[in-house]
Amino acid sequence: MDFDLSEEQQLLQETVAQFIENECPMARLRELFDDDSGFDPVLWKGLAEMGLAGIHLPGDLGGSELEILDLAVVAETLGAYAAPVPFLGHALATEAINRAGSDEQRSRMLPSLASGEHLATVAFAEDGGVWLPEQWTIAAPDGATGTISGTKEIVEFGEQADYFVVGLAGGRMAVVDRNAAGIEIQRYEGADRTRRLAIVTFENAECEVLENSDLETAGRVRDVGLVLVAADAFGGARKLVDMSVEYAKSREQFGVTIGHFQGLKHQLADMAIDIEPARALYWFAAHALDHAPDEAVRTAAIAKSHLCDRYSQIARDATEAHGGIGYTWEGDTQIWFKRAMQDRVFLGTPRLHRDRAAELAGW
Amino acid sequence: MDLSYGEELESFRKEVQAFLAENWPPKGDGSRDDQTRAFRRTATEAGYLNRHIPKQYGGSEQPPDSMKGAVISEEFAKARAPMEPRGIGTMMLVPTLLERGEEWMKEKWVQATIEGDVTWCQGYSEPGSGSDLASLKTKGELVNGEWVINGQKIWTSSAMEADFMFCLVRTEPDAPKHAGISYLLIDMKQPGIDVRPLKQMTGSSEFNEVFFNDVKTPEDWIVGNRGEGWLVSRTTLKHERNGIGAAGQVVGLFNGLVSLAREKKIDGKPAIEDPSIRRGLAELEGYVKSHQYSGYLQMTKDLKGESAGVIQLMNKVNSTNMGNMAAKLAMEILGDDGIAAPDGRGLVGLASGTSDVDGLWTSQYMSSLGVAIAGGTANIQKNVIAERGFGLPRDAAAQRSK
Numbered sequence: 001m002d003f004d005l006s007e008e009q010q011l012l013q014e015t016v017a018q019f020i021e022n023e024c025p026m027a028r029l030r031e032l033f034d035d036d037s038g039f040d041p042v043l044w045k046g047l048a049e050m051g052l053a054g055i056h057l058p059g060d061l062g063g064s065e066l067e068i069l070d071l072a073v074v075a076e077t078l079g080a081y082a083a084p085v086p087f088l089g090h091a092l093a094t095e096a097i098n099r100a101g102s103d104e105q106r107s108r109m110l111p112s113l114a115s116g117e118h119l120a121t122v123a124f125a126e127d128g129g130v131w132l133p134e135q136w137t138i139a140a141p142d143g144a145t146g147t148i149s150g151t152k153e154i155v156e157f158g159e160q161a162d163y164f165v166v167g168l169a170g171g172r173m174a175v176v177d178r179n180a181a182g183i184e185i186q187r188y189e190g191a192d193r194t195r196r197l198a199i200v201t202f203e204n205a206e207c208e209v210l211e212n213s214d215l216e217t218a219g220r221v222r223d224v225g226l227v228l229v230a231a232d233a234f235g236g237a238r239k240l241v242d243m244s245v246e247y248a249k250s251r252e253q254f255g256v257t258i259g260h261f262q263g264l265k266h267q268l269a270d271m272a273i274d275i276e277p278a279r280a281l282y283w284f285a286a287h288a289l290d291h292a293p294d295e296a297v298r299t300a301a302i303a304k305s306h307l308c309d310r311y312s313q314i315a316r317d318a319t320e321a322h323g324g325i326g327y328t329w330e331g332d333t334q335i336w337f338k339r340a341m342q343d344r345v346f347l348g349t350p351r352l353h354r355d356r357a358a359e360l361a362g363w
Numbered sequence: 364m365d366l367s368y369g370e371e372l373e374s375f376r377k378e379v380q381a382f383l384a385e386n387w388p389p390k391g392d393g394s395r396d397d398q399t400r401a402f403r404r405t406a407t408e409a410g411y412l413n414r415h416i417p418k419q420y421g422g423s424e425q426p427p428d429s430m431k432g433a434v435i436s437e438e439f440a441k442a443r444a445p446m447e448p449r450g451i452g453t454m455m456l457v458p459t460l461l462e463r464g465e466e467w468m469k470e471k472w473v474q475a476t477i478e479g480d481v482t483w484c485q486g487y488s489e490p491g492s493g494s495d496l497a498s499l500k501t502k503g504e505l506v507n508g509e510w511v512i513n514g515q516k517i518w519t520s521s522a523m524e525a526d527f528m529f530c531l532v533r534t535e536p537d538a539p540k541h542a543g544i545s546y547l548l549i550d551m552k553q554p555g556i557d558v559r560p561l562k563q564m565t566g567s568s569e570f571n572e573v574f575f576n577d578v579k580t581p582e583d584w585i586v587g588n589r590g591e592g593w594l595v596s597r598t599t600l601k602h603e604r605n606g607i608g609a610a611g612q613v614v615g616l617f618n619g620l621v622s623l624a625r626e627k628k629i630d631g632k633p634a635i636e637d638p639s640i641r642r643g644l645a646e647l648e649g650y651v652k653s654h655q656y657s658g659y660l661q662m663t664k665d666l667k668g669e670s671a672g673v674i675q676l677m678n679k680v681n682s683t684n685m686g687n688m689a690a691k692l693a694m695e696i697l698g699d700d701g702i703a704a705p706d707g708r709g710l711v712g713l714a715s716g717t718s719d720v721d722g723l724w725t726s727q728y729m730s731s732l733g734v735a736i737a738g739g740t741a742n743i744q745k746n747v748i749a750e751r752g753f754g755l756p757r758d759a760a761a762q763r764s765k
Contacts, residue, residue, distance in 0.1 A: 001372075001430055002365045003659035004667070069364060245753045260756045265749035269680075272748060276674045277681060280656030281649070287364050299652070306649025354645035355638070363621070363635045363644065 003280070009070060013077045019046060020081040026332065029194075032084045033335055038196040039160050044085050048116020053090060057098055061107060062114035068224055072231040072286035079235030079343075082335050084194040086157035088228055088346075089121030093165040096122065096173050096221045100213035109175065113163075121161040122221070123152035123176075123200050124347070131348040132356075133171035133218035138202070140172040140209055147182065147204040148174060154346065158185055158198025166207065171215030174207035181206065192342035194335065223289060223297055225347045226304035230282045233311035233343045236336045237275040240318035243333065244268055247322055264321065271317050275310050282307060301357040305350035308343050315340040366659075372430055379438040382409055387444040399445050400478065411435050412447050413477050416461065421474030429662055451520065452476040452483035456529050459546075462598050463587050468548075472527075484551070486516040486530030486573065487596070494743045496531075497541045497593060498764070501575060503532035505582060510534075510547060512578040518737070522558045522571035525551050535590045540764065546592035548584040555579070565705045565729045610658040613685050616727075617651045620644065620689055623724060624696050634696045643692045650685050654678075673752035680744045686731035693724040705729055 005013075024032070024043055032038055047053070055071050057063025064070075071091055078087055094113050097120075098106060112118045125131055126138075138150035152166060164176045176183060182205035188197040210217075245268055248259035258264055285303035288296040315337040319326040326333045344350065368376070386405055389398040406412045407423045414432065416422020425431075439446050447453055457476055460468050475481040492499040501514025512532055522528070528549045535543040551558075555578040560568035587595040621644060624635040634640050657674060664671040694701045706722030735741050749755045 001368055001433075001659070001663065001666075003656070003663040004364065006364070245755070248753075248755060257756065259749075259753075260759065262746070262758060265755055266742065266745045268753065268755075269745035269748040272673065272752070273677050273680050273684070273745075276677055277653035277657040278649075280660045281653040283364065283660075284652070284656045287366070291366070302645065302649050302652060305645065306653065309646070309649075350646075351642065354642045357645045357648070358641035361621075363624070363641055 003283070005069075005073060005283075009073050012070060013073050015050065016047070016052070016074055016077045017081070019050065020077070020083055024081065024083060029082065029084065029335065030332075033193045037159065038084055038193055039086070039157060040084065041160075043083075044119070045116055047085060047087070052087065053116040054094065054110075054114030056091070057094055057110055057114045058106075061110040063110070067286075068227060068289040069283065069286040071224070072227055072282060075228040075231035076235035076282070079232030079339070080239040082194045082236060082239075082339050086119055086121060086160065086195070088195070088225070088232070089156040089161065090119055091228060092122045092221055092225045093120035093161075093163065095224050096165045096213070096217070097175065097210060099220055100173055100210035100217040102211035105208070105211060109163075118162040119157065119160055120163040120165060120175075121155055121157050122167070122225075123155045123158070123164045124167040124222075125152060125154040127151065127153060129349070129352065131222075131352065133167060133215050133222060136167040136169055136171070136218075138166065138168050140168040140170065140174065141207065143209075144211065145206070145208050148176070148202050148207050149182075149204055151199060151201045153188070153197075153199050154190075155198045155200050156195050156346070158200050159187060159196065164200060165210075166202070167218060168209075168213075171213065171218035172209055173213040173218055173221075174209045176202065176205055176207045190342060191338040194339055195342060219297065220289075222347065223300040226300040226353065227282065227285045227289060229343050229346055230285060230300075230303040230307040233307035233340065234275065234279055234282050236339055236343070237271075237307070237311040237314040238279075240314050240333060240336050241268070241271050241275060244271065244318045244321040251323070267317060267321060271314050271321075275314055278303075278307055278310055298357055298360045301353040301360070304347065305353045305357070308340070309350050311340040312344050368430070368434065372434055375431055376434050376438060379411060379435055382406070382411065383438060383442040383444055387442050403445060403447070403478070406444075411439075416457065416473065416477060420461075420469050421477055429666060433662070447477060448479045450482060451485050452481065455485060456483050459529070459586060459595060459598055463595050465583070465586075468586070481527065482521065482525045484519050484522045484525035484528045484573075486519060486528045486532075486549070488518045489515060490517050494740060495761075495764070497544065499531055499533060499544065501530070501532050502536070503534040503545060503547060505534075508582050510580045510582065510584070512547070512549065512575045512580065514575050516573040516575075517561075517570075519558075519571045519573050520569055522551070522573050523560065527551055528573070529586070531592050531596060534592075538590055541593045542590050544592035545589050546586040546595040547580055548586065549578060549580045553578065563729075563733065565726050565733075610655040613651055613654055613682055616686070616689050617644075617647060620647070620693060620696070623693060623720065626720065627696050627698065627700070629696075629698060634698075640692070640696055643695065647685065647688050647692060650681075650688065654681055654685065673748065676744070676748045676752050679738065680741050680748075683731070683735040683741050686727075686734050690728040690731045694728060697721060697724060701725060701728075 023046055032040055051064050052074060054063035055066050056068060059065040078085060097109050101109065113120050138148050141147060162178055166174050166176055168174055182203040184201040186199045188199050190197040248264055248268060249257055251258050281303050285299045288299050318333050319337055322331060322333050325331040386402055389402055403412055410423045410425050413422035414425040418424045453476060457473055460473060472481060487496060489499050489501060501516065503510045503512045528551055530547050530549050531544050532547050533543050534545040555576045557574040559572045561570045561572060562568050624640055625633055627634040629637045661671040661675065700721040703721035703725045705726035706719045746758060750757050
């Protein structure tokens with residue numbers, strides 16, 4: 001029994017952390033936060049060169065052939081730095097192609113995605129809180145190729161993506177080239193300025209259906225996504241606790257650092273108590289996706305709901321712990337606060353996944 | 364990450380299973396008590412119980428191996444076979460004697476305690492000394508070769524039945540606070556000791572007040588030197604940690620709550636079909652699973668000899684928080700039955716099965732607060748997390764009263 005990260009996984013986290021500290025320190029993050037497009041292709045290229053665009057993809061197609069846990073520990077680190085990179089959508093789109101594509105589709109599509117030459121994202125959400133594969137409404141074409149019509153929302157980095165993996169009725173998934181005729185990409189101003197959003201409308205847009213896509217493969221992509229969002233939430237929440245503790249050690253009032261005051265100490269302790277044990281929850285949820293299929297689906301739902309609720313609450317607490325500065329645009333906590341808002345909604349709110357967890361338990 | 368037990372442990376598991384198939388439940392006649400006692404002896408001889416206790420004191424003296432320990436607990440639980448008697452004597456006093464006691468103390472008490480012939484109670488808290496335990500005032504004076512003890516202890520579990528008490532007593536009144544305390548062993552069956560049960564809000568009495576009026580104990584019934592009692596009592600505390608065992612209780616509580624929700628009705632339908640109950644359970648489960656897997660993580664770090672970090676300081680508050688959440692959810696599920704008088708047996712009763720389910724849960728509604736307070740209130744635990752875990756400055760008042 002070894003319930004811990006391997007040395008390689010720890011090294012992976014350290015390497016990613018080091019890279020972000022060098023290439024996207026706080027000053028650069030703030031620039032991108034206030035930037036019009038919010039996307040830095042050089043930053044993403046750098047991460048892709050480290051192998052982050054294809055951690056979970058087959059070795060012969062340019063990936064590193066690692067596990068979901070490896071993907072998740074990277075998501076944690078990116079979450080801790082609120083990294084403004086299209087990691088999540090790209091990881092899910094490539095997971096979809098790898099799981100649901102035919103051999104021919106995989107070997108044609110994946111290499112340029114694994115290398116980071118092209119960027120992909122997922123277009124799953126529809127109006128009214130629709131996220132789940134069994135709820136998708138856009139009709140799939142009859143053949144391997146054809147056209148689709150309908151609108152998808154909350155598409156991360158939709159303005160930058162080269163390819164969209166679109167969720168269709170019956171859990172089918174299709175790839176659409178951004179240059180296809182009949183596709184309209186419209187910016188959506190979300191609160192989170194570290195992962196920009198778009199609404200994508202397809203009107204008789206040409207697509208290629210992933211040959212083996214069905215409710216099961218789409219469910220797998222959903223579960224990987226839930227775990228990666230949970231990991232991002234863990235990283236962000238932990239970071240906010242650290243930032244709040246540091247602030248308590250430096251800010252002075254009444255002639256002493258505010259960390260002397262028990263009211264604040266207890267607030268900080270409560271934040272840490274809330275988040276710290278959940279590290280093991282997201283680890284297990286990620287591990288289960290490769291090693292414990294019976295528990296994987298439900299644990300992913302529980303982990304996503306739990307971590308996103310914790311992150312949202314800790315973001316509120318951290319803002320309060322920073323006093324007036326926490327409420328300003330100039331303060332840093334707001335960056336994570338808003339990322340927590342997006343984590344909470346992306347792929348479905350805690351309520352949606354708790355209802356699923358209850359259903360799956362046979363309650 | 365590798366959550367399998369591995370070949371060696373799986374073959375060890377088979378050994379344990381074979382042993383249990385042979386020895387439990389017991390065959391033949393005899394009272395259940397005698398049979399349990401005999402089984403524990405056999406299991407100790409086989410190396411499955413009392414593993415950290417040397418053979419000369421009645422243990423099986425096995426090398427420390429928390430994975431084997433986990434396998435034994437799992438298999439004994441499946442077979443419903445008894446483990447070591449759980450009590451403050453086996454959990455707190457025996458490890459302390461093994462580490463700090465004189466040879467004659469180990470011979471006199473260790474085997475007798477682990478076999479259940481001798482029981483103990485703990486004399487720590489006093490009416491004026493709760494969170495600030497080291498301010499305790501119960502006085503011990505050496506008069507004609509024996510300690511004469513006067514004062515009062517409180518929150519003493521099992522004081523009525525216990526044969527002996529391990530007790531923190533102020534023997535060096537002129538020394539600084541922490542350095543004036545000694546760790547004395549006291550015979551409870553003697554004049555001058557007055558034990559009065561404290562009736563809890565649940566109606567049952569698990570705790571007592573203990574009054575000492577010229578109580579006597581021999582000069583050498585002291586563990587460690589004079590004035591070292593505070594340090595001796597700290598050695599005991601580090602033996603308390605057991606991540607997985609603690610998580611097991613929380614999982615049991617959660618499963619009990621799910622069963623309750625299946626039994627009770629809301630608006631004429633099983634409570635488990637009510638959306639707010641379902642979400643409440645799924646929300647609590649996020650905490651329960653986090654706690655459970657954190658236990659694995661902490662055990663792994665222990666095995667590697669690494670620190671698990673600040674999480675080790677949080678287990679108690681965490682269990683407390685979950686107990687409180689479970690209590691509130693239980694009240695939602697009970698509806699009007701949430702008015703029932705508490706059944707003081709609490710979760711012990713829950714485990715043993717009873718018809719008075721309502722009373723058990725109203726009791727849990729109250730006893731979860733008892734858990735929050737006992738062994739250091741949540742507020743004190745949070746100070747510890749902030750000060751030791753985050754390195755924030757110590758509380759000014761605590762600093763001054765060194």
